[in-house]
Amino acid sequence: MEILGIDIGGSGVKGAPVDIRRGVLTAERCRIKTPKPATPVAVAKVVARIVKHFGWQGPVGCALPARVKHGVALTAANIDRGWIGTHVPRLIEEHTGCRTFALNDADAAGVAEMAFGAGRDRHDYVLVLTVGTGIGSAIFINQTLVPNTELGHLELGGHEAEVYAADSARKREDLSWRDWARRFQRYLEHVEFLFAPDLIIVGGGISRPKKWAKFADQLETQAELVPARLQNEAGIIGAAYSARILHQPEVTV
Structure with a gap:
């Protein structure tokens, strides 16, 4: 079909x-x-x-x-x-x-990851974050989407989270991957405190293997943290x- x-x-x-x-x-x-x-x-x-x-x-x-x-x-x-x-x-x-x-x-990106990507066969509480120009979010409980969450618009340190921690902020402010990772870590800590997911899937341009390798080891979460598999598709x-x-x-x- x-x-x-x-x-x-x-x-x-x-x-x-x-x-x-x-x-x-x-x-x-x-x-x-x-x-x-x-x-x-x-x-x-x-x-x-x-x-x-x-x-x-x-x-x-x-x-x-x-x-x-x-x-x-x-x-x-x-x-x-x-x-x-x-x-x-x-x-x-x-x-x-x-x-x-x-x-x-x-x-949509989250639905794809849950059906065919990093969230396939997961029936617990999963948060998908798409990180690029902004930060998009999708929440799934037992493979069911909770639609229209906007977790990129949470306040973080007096800023809208995506203005502070999206990949566009790294490019705009010419941040090193290490400096940007500190910001994204703060965002992840905030989201985990509020929602406590079992798995966090990070998508968008930063999930590409060459980019992921530049900062992933600097992130620490209570939830399992993995890159998305389907990327641009x-x-x-x-x-x-x-x-x-x-x-x-x-x-x-």
Whole structure:
């Protein structure tokens, strides 16, 4: 069974068909630069281009950097604020003709990791953190997603946590990996104090093996701490896998 997964980001919109039984892309992903401004209609047109690129006519799963509740975007991060209040599946369906399911991008990445990656077969309390421009979060209890958490926006030392401890802070302030790791350690300690997960999966660009090796030994957590396995494909895979409910006619998105 294949579903087209779309991952809308601040810099690029990526998509590919996904075999949702195996959690793998079945074609090379297509990436198109995110339009500026990233208004709902402008981005929907880019999604339509990706749909056309694959000659796709089936279901679509769409991940975007927003809190999505009952299909409606309630926030907007690194995309235009015009998304707030937009019914995302309806918008994408109008531009593609494809039935669509939408969810938060960090939730999508987490879903992928739990189904096919580092959280596979884990039935305890798992926290997935996606670390890049910001810090996204996804919480799972017994493989069930608690949607739309925003743990990157916790306050840490008088700062919003992601402004202080995301990978973008390392780049912006030209921090060494050691100095940045101290900040991320503070964040992990804060999150553990509040939520006490059994497993923490760290995704995003910093989970790539060459980067992970530069700082992981400086982190200490009570929970088991591991890097994500699916990396750049997680959002696409998780969006597609989440859209599997569209094969159930009785479910209304």
